[in-house]
Amino acid sequence: MNFALTEEQEFFRTAVADTVDRMIMPQVETIDETDEFPWELWKEFTSLGYLGLRYPEEFGGMDADPVTCMIFYEELSRGSVGFAQAVIMNILMGTYFLYRFGSPAIKERCFLPALRGEKIATMCFTEDQSGSDLAATATTARKVDGGWILNGTKNWITNGPIADFATVVATTDPALGMKGLNFFLVEKGTAGFSHGQILHKVGARGPVTGELVLEDVFVPEENLLGEELGKGGAYLGEILDEVRCMTGAMALGIARTAFADGLEYARKREAFGKPIGTYQLIRAKFADMATEMEASRLLVYQGAWRLGEGLPTRKVAAMAKMFATETCLKVVDEVTRIYGANGFAQEYGPQRYFRDARFLLYGGGTHEILKNFLGREIVSGR
Numbered sequence: 001m002n003f004a005l006t007e008e009q010e011f012f013r014t015a016v017a018d019t020v021d022r023m024i025m026p027q028v029e030t031i032d033e034t035d036e037f038p039w040e041l042w043k044e045f046t047s048l049g050y051l052g053l054r055y056p057e058e059f060g061g062m063d064a065d066p067v068t069c070m071i072f073y074e075e076l077s078r079g080s081v082g083f084a085q086a087v088i089m090n091i092l093m094g095t096y097f098l099y100r101f102g103s104p105a106i107k108e109r110c111f112l113p114a115l116r117g118e119k120i121a122t123m124c125f126t127e128d129q130s131g132s133d134l135a136a137t138a139t140t141a142r143k144v145d146g147g148w149i150l151n152g153t154k155n156w157i158t159n160g161p162i163a164d165f166a167t168v169v170a171t172t173d174p175a176l177g178m179k180g181l182n183f184f185l186v187e188k189g190t191a192g193f194s195h196g197q198i199l200h201k202v203g204a205r206g207p208v209t210g211e212l213v214l215e216d217v218f219v220p221e222e223n224l225l226g227e228e229l230g231k232g233g234a235y236l237g238e239i240l241d242e243v244r245c246m247t248g249a250m251a252l253g254i255a256r257t258a259f260a261d262g263l264e265y266a267r268k269r270e271a272f273g274k275p276i277g278t279y280q281l282i283r284a285k286f287a288d289m290a291t292e293m294e295a296s297r298l299l300v301y302q303g304a305w306r307l308g309e310g311l312p313t314r315k316v317a318a319m320a321k322m323f324a325t326e327t328c329l330k331v332v333d334e335v336t337r338i339y340g341a342n343g344f345a346q347e348y349g350p351q352r353y354f355r356d357a358r359f360l361l362y363g364g365g366t367h368e369i370l371k372n373f374l375g376r377e378i379v380s381g382r
């Protein structure tokens, strides 16, 4: 077994980490406080070419292996998880189905500009009555001459209100459940396509998150992203493990920042005449946090390595997402305790890590859904 990163991967980590420290870190608090999309940072950061991270060089991408992608997601989230959300949407969920099924014209119009940061992408599954339960999708796609008519409302859409285009999940027949799902490209400016309510998030702030409304939206035939009708669920499966490992990598990033901050505080803060970091109970927190972060790292990067090797990854990816997120939640909680009352003050970092980390609970499957899946697989011997 070899757990070492390659020289290239190590080099990549250093380069991304330097960029994050220099470009993103100084803006983290402003992004959180204003909860406004950081357009200037977006322009500066996306000009570096990272948005093509996982795509082939023929599209101007970096053709990075999954381990390298996780390094990027982890380092970026170590900076601002809100900004990371927006960036990763363009890298993965918001562009994958255009890459996979988009016509040359769609690639030219939407996919390539998204990789250059000139267009903002998003992905729309969630509706008021269907979050975990995708089969309950109520947004409909009705076949008409030359294309499709879409109707429905999506909610909780990252960058939805500012997106230039969206991959929208819609059903051809709600009675078909998962077998009725398909992906459609809908571009900003299409008649009947608008945004509704904007949500005020507790954490992971920066991206504009809210509703997208489709009222008799006509899209041409080529905007159906998929080769076969009713295969939306299967197509989603192509990136599900990557999305779960990615969320685990984001969890690691947030945990690392919180851990480093807590460590610095514990070394400096004195109580009863000694730094609190000299007390056994505080040291035990660091021992537990470091151990669980290391275990998270092994799961996330094992998942990524398996993806790269083309090995089955579904179980380990679910474990990685769940374990790394739960670890992150534990770490951010412990760091607020180490900070004492200061952990309860807006003036210090821990409250932000605490709020940001909650975001990891939802995307890629809630932990109840992941446990249902893992339990089913394990008990049935798969």
Ligand SMILES: Cc1cc2nc3c(=O)[nH]c(=O)nc-3n(C[C@H](O)[C@H](O)[C@H](O)COP(=O)(O)OP(=O)(O)OC[C@H]3O[C@@H](n4cnc5c(N)ncnc54)[C@H](O)[C@@H]3O)c2cc1C
Pocket: 122, 123, 124, 125, 126, 130, 131, 132, 133, 155, 156, 157, 158, 159, 201, 204, 209, 359, 362, 363, 364, 365, 366, 367, 368, 369, 372
């Ligand atoms: C910051 C943020 C950004 C987001 N961005 C996007 C986006 O860009 N695009 C998008 O489509 N969505 C997005 N989402 C939505 C996200 O994908 C959903 O929140 C997620 O799918 C869970 O759905 P839900 O919130 O409706 O919870 P529900 O599915 O309603 O679940 C509620 C609770 O019930 C539990 N539960 C549900 N079913 C079961 C079961 N069978 N057994 C046991 N427990 C169960 C869940 O685990 C959860 O605890 C975002 C969410 C957040 C917070």
